[in-house]
Amino acid sequence: xxxxxxIGPSGAGKSSLCEKLAGLDPQYIHFSLDDxxxxxxxxxxxxxxxxxxNDWEKFWTxxxxxxxxxxxxxxxxxxxxxxVGAGALETxxxxxxxxxxxxxxxxxxxxxxxxxxxxxxxxxxxxxxxTKDQFLHTEYSxxxxxxxxxxxxxxxxxxxxxxxxxxxxxxxxxxQMQN
Numbered sequence: 001x002x003x004x005x006x007i008g009p010s011g012a013g014k015s016s017l018c019e020k021l022a023g024l025d026p027q028y029i030h031f032s033l034d035d036x037x038x039x040x041x042x043x044x045x046x047x048x049x050x051x052x053x054n055d056w057e058k059f060w061t062x063x064x065x066x067x068x069x070x071x072x073x074x075x076x077x078x079x080x081x082x083x084v085g086a087g088a089l090e091t092x093x094x095x096x097x098x099x100x101x102x103x104x105x106x107x108x109x110x111x112x113x114x115x116x117x118x119x120x121x122x123x124x125x126x127x128x129x130x131t132k133d134q135f136l137h138t139e140y141s142x143x144x145x146x147x148x149x150x151x152x153x154x155x156x157x158x159x160x161x162x163x164x165x166x167x168x169x170x171x172x173x174x175x176q177m178q179n
Contacts, residue, residue: 001071001076002074003070003071003074003079003104004079004080004081004105004106004176005082005084005104005105006018006081006082006083006108007105007106007107007147007148008107008108008109009086009109009110009115009119009140009148010085010115010119011118011119011120011122011139012108012109012110012115012118012157013108013118013157013165014083014084015083017108017166018032018083020162020166021166021169027078027079028078028079028081028173029081031070031080031081031083032083032085033063033083033084033087033088034087036066036069037049037059037062037063037066037087040062040065040066046059049062050087056087056091057091059087059088059090060087060090063087063094067082070082079177084098086138086139089143089144089147095143095144095146095147098147099150102150102151102152103152103176103179105147105150105151105153106151106153106154106169106176107148107151107153107154107155108155108157109148109154109156110156111156112140114157114158114160115139115158116136119135119139153172155168155169155172
């Protein structure tokens with residue numbers, strides 16, 4: 001199974017790179033873990049699943065079901081890009097899972113200022129917002145950094161050149177498939 005987990009803070013460009021690459025080459029199949037969990041749960045918003053702190057465990061259970069489904073139904077001729085939303089990294093078991101699959105991780109990062117600005121733009125489309133301190137405390141927490149640091153490949157998207165980031169992303173995926 002050719003499966004790559006794409007991790008990084010919200011606003012780094014995980015979804016954008018996955019969508020662009022999948023749009024250019026049909027061998028790449030993009031799965032947003034958050035979107036797949038919403039489909040599996042029959043909800044429109046993750047807040048319908050996560051209402052209290054202990055609900056993150058339930059969320060991870062849904063994440064693991066989605067991952068199992070991809071493994072069970074995936075084709076060897078495709079490369080599956082699993083865009084890992086932040087919720088999957090909220091539980092110790094989720095973090096352990098991804099650290100244990102470090103060879104399949106690509107971390108999309110960027111400068112904190114650039115990533116925060118992108119995140120704010122994304123949140124504004126849904127009428128939400130959060131302070132920079134809240135963003136940094138959550139997206140760059142020690143717990144998440146432990147997963148980000150486990151990735152053998154890191155791509156900095158804050159330089160602003162989408163074509164360069166996309167080429168670097170595809171090169172990283174091909175490199176991982178050869179290992």
